[in-house]
Amino acid sequence: MVQFVAYYRFLNRGIVKRIRVMNKKKDAIIIILICNAILISLLELIIPVPIPVPGVKLGLASIITIIAIAFLDFKDVMTIVILRCLVVAILSKGITVLPFSLTGGVLSATAMWLLYRKLARWFSIKGISVVGAIVHNTAQLGVASLILGESVIFYYIPILLISAVVTGLITGTIGELTIGEIQKRGIFKEII
């Protein structure tokens, strides 16, 4: 019994130590992932968008959100999304875009997190990404409609939904493959 208690304490100490190491580096990991999301979105300058509609982007930054959902907890995912939106708004001096990007980002990340954690049996990462893109675009349109006080804006939704399915499939495929590569290389295992 004494031996068991000692072993249990040893194990427990290991877990506590691991959590401490993880927490100690968590802020740094969040900062790096935000930087990566912003830098990866620069790739949109050279990757052609399949649907040339003004305002429609590939949304490559969501690859990092998908990776964060796969490896980090909900609070960290939200921190990454919120701080990324804030940094992009400050850098581009377009702070008025913040309500749009924040609402879209937070709601799509929440939807993707719920699907990944609770309904992963029915949804692949590609499917989760498509849902995320749909929620993102719908939320942004909802904010525009709320600000303008006009529901006529929702007639634009079919175009945005079609583009969301296409862009969500592309980012989801890249995200799925990247998560596979990360797991294969044990990248987060080494750090966390």
Place this chain on the structure above:
Amino acid sequence: MYEKPAVSENRYVKLDAGIKTVLTILLAVAVGFCDNRLELVYFSIYLAVITVLLGSDLRFILKNLTAYGIFILFPYLCGLLLSMLLQQFLPGPTYAYHFAATIIRLIKIFFIWYICSLYFFTTPLQVIMEIFYIILFPLSYLGLPTAKYLSMVMLVMNQLTSSAGQFKQDIMEQVRIIIKNDSLGFTEKLKALSNILAVFIANSLQHSDEIQEQVDLTRASDYHYKLRISPNEILAVLSFVILSIFIA
């Protein structure tokens, strides 16, 4: 875009950031009280004058117009067009359009959009962070470490400044080669892209220790704001009072 953020040096008028923040909020609220064309004309003249005085430029105005067009104007016009088309071809209840009211609202939203962007364009980043710290300070009573999060934002900016050049040189070039490679199929291109991203993420995480050290050095005292009142601030407040009288 993600190189060192260029902040206007306030070529003609330097204003205290706190007073500028309060005036920005008051101006944004005042836009809501403009109900006729004349008041909107007064407001636009006022905005044109402060744009010149605060040292903003044409590029900034165009950038603002683009963002406004993408987020508000284009979806509205598309929605309008589609709804009209649908009403033409499908029978059903007609949608009531309020064009005059909507145009006034569109102008008001643009003014608010413009005022906020002008504030951020003419205020240095560190000062914006100090103001953010004051605004978000009540959240620290709820246990939210606002100073730490603001430091994280600053660190992200610094990291971006230092790594954007390298990213453009290495990763963007590799991706460009893959995209232009016609011998690769769509799936192969995506696979190659994900390999590059995985290596990029792995390499970037190697700096986690030094970044964490910088986060740990953060203190709330890094964000301290002191109110300064000079003739410029008094004139700015007075100009706002005069505008308010005009639109009241």
